[in-house]
Amino acid sequence: MIKNRRELFSIHWTCASLAGLAFLAGCASTPTASQKSTGWIKDEVADSYVFGYPLVLMGVARDAAVGTDPGQAPLNTLRHAQALPPIGAANPMQPSLDTFDSTGWLDLGSEPVIVSLPDSHGRYVDARVLDMWTNVVWSTSSQFATRAAGIKAQTIAFAGPGWQGELPKGVKRVDVPTRNAWVSVRIQSNGTRDLTAVRKLQRAIRVAPLSVYAGDTRSATIAPPRSNAADAAAAAAASGTPAAQVAALDANDFFSRLAQALPDNPPTPADPHALKFLSDLGVTPGEPVKLPKAPEAITAGLADGHDRVVTPPSNLLTGNGWSWFGDGVGTYGPDYALRAYAAYAQPGIGTKDDEVRAVVTQDSDGHALNGANRYVIHFAPNQLPPVRGFWSITAYTKDGALGESAPARLAVGDRNGARRNRDGSLDVTVSSTRSKSGNWLPAPRADLKLVLRLYAPKPQATDGSWQPPAVVRQ
Structure with a gap:
């Protein structure tokens, strides 16, 4: 076959x-x-x-996300997450606990749609646009090559197939090969204490059809076909x-x-x-x-x-029981098996420069992970996740949901107090029962999966030269 x-x-x-x-x-x-x-x-x-x-x-x-019901937003507008974990009708599985996500669907059938992003003043912001075949047509990842995190103010016009016309001065054009496109803007959060700062950035994001951006307020949003x-x-x-x-x-x-x-x-x-x-x-x-x-x-x-x-394709990267996407993700070309699996397993995934999500469901002995047990993930000093942004680990049920009985602190990473050992190494303890370890990751009281997220990863995260450490049962 x-x-x-x-x-x-x-x-x-x-x-x-x-x-x-x-x-x-x-x-x-x-x-x-x-x-x-x-x-x-x-x-x-x-x-x-x-x-x-x-x-x-x-x-x-x-179709599930566009509308006026709770958890939806009309075309050419954004729906802003207001809480972590996010709540609403159109939530993805394996929800991120590190960022507040603003998402929406663009209709480029009659004119370009303008997306304006504010200066994040050093705060990590990841924005990307996918066409309807899940190819990433634009993202902010290239800006991480020279910046540890954060983006500068910028305005982009996303133009559909065959559009001809003039754009306002200072607006960058990006051509999209499909009528509709999906946009995501993720803003790094330091917890509820800085929710005000996150919401200020959310309010500063502007999405509007070209005619509205240029001042014609009579322009109407077009319903998706x-x-x-x-x-x-x-x-x-x-x-x-x-x-x-x-x-x-x-x-x-x-x-x-x-x-x-x-x-x-x-x-x-x-x-x-x-x-x-x-x-x-x-x-x-x-x-x-x-x-x-x-x-x-x-x-x-x-x-x-x-x-x-x-079924995971053969060109998925694997190591110590973990699996993650390598260089081909987000720009699939004719690799239809990888494209379909990525759409199924990690909907909305960006390119290798945007994010890495490594997933593991078994311990080092090949047994299914279960919150009734206690596990340790040991990062050697030279094995910490290679990122320009930041990283975190979250535990989910085997179906990708958060455990119902888990406490509010649900992720461990370098932005939320993960403590290193004296030699520079770092241990993360995974269990459903509280651990004395300072890096305790609460887990569901059932079979589970762990997701290690690398935001703005370095090249070694996707070229096979680095891999996450094994999950060892204690």
């Missing part, structure tokens, strides 16, 4: 070159469906599911994370959402071969879906697609 686009299309072109052997299994160039077995249907459903998963997931996430399939899916799966909602879609609903999203959000990079596979299945951009009449093959292909999306 093929795992990503590189393998997929090397096979495709090999088959295409064997003109006399076009009947071989797996060749997408076979002339008619009547000449194919249903095996090709299963394979192409699975391949197309992996290819289209990020776009469908982003569409579901947008929705299909009948989107409405049906929203009604059928009104609760749960976007990933859970996508997993609940049957093949017809999934590919209907994909077909309706494609006209406004063409593939990046442009990929006629992937679109040919979709066409083989009766999936045409902007048209009703007409899947082949092979329900068993379609069901099997959908199941295979599900499995491939949630």
Whole structure:
């Protein structure tokens, strides 16, 4: 079974070159469906599911987050988190306890949207914009190369496909290949004591369509495009994370959402071969879906697609039981397996220069982590997380939620009092029961996962030359 686009299309072109052997299994160039077995249907459903998963997931996430209900915000506006941990209808799993996040969805269909960021005066701020295929089209990460943290005031215009026009002086243009885009601004917090300073920065962020920014207050926000399939899916799966909602879609609903999203959000990079596979299945951009009449093959292909999306790809970095994304994250190119898994496992993840999230679910002996036990993570003096910003470790349930009985202090890191040993090393104790250790990380009283976050990581965090230490049971 093929795992990503590189393998997929090397096979495709090999088959295409064997003109006399076009009947071989797996060749997408076979002339008619009547000449194919249903095996090709299963394979192409699975391949197309992996290819289209990020776009469908982003569409579901947008539909859940855009609106006027509590926890939502209209298009071209931001929703500001007001508490840690964040509360609201559109919260991600594994919520960060280090930053107050301001998030929103942009509609670039008729004109650019202007995002203005204030000078953070040295406070860590990470801002990024993702297109609908989860590629990072812009972020503040490049500014960390010369600054330990913080950003200067700046104004950026995000322009949709084909827009031509003039921008106000001093506004930087960034082209986005999709009609919609997701924006996130994360402001580092030192706890409730500096909430006033965080909110002041939040209020200073401005998001507005170009016409509003230029003074035409009559400009109206445009509703995101929705299909009948989107409405049906929203009604059928009104609760749960976007990933859970996508997993609940049957093949017809999934590919209907994909077909309706494609006209406004063409593939990046442009990929006629992937679109040919979709066409083989009766999936045409902007048209009703007409899947082949092979329900068993379609069901099997959908199941295979599900499995491939949630399976870590081979190019994930691993060490001492931890796993994390390396250099390819955020700019995936044709690596569809990595892109789909990143969208599923860490929605909204930035580039290797924005953030690293290393995850571990087992101790050094290969046993599942559980809060009933006591663990120690020992960072040698030369093994501390390599960052330009800061780092932290948080414990979650195995499903990515915070433990209900955990106290208010839920993270350990270099910005919240982590104490080093005399030799410069650092120990973090993980347990559901209070530890005398100064670096105690409260954990759920059940199976758990740990997430180590590196904000503005240094290159060695993603090039394989550094890895987190093992989690050792005491």
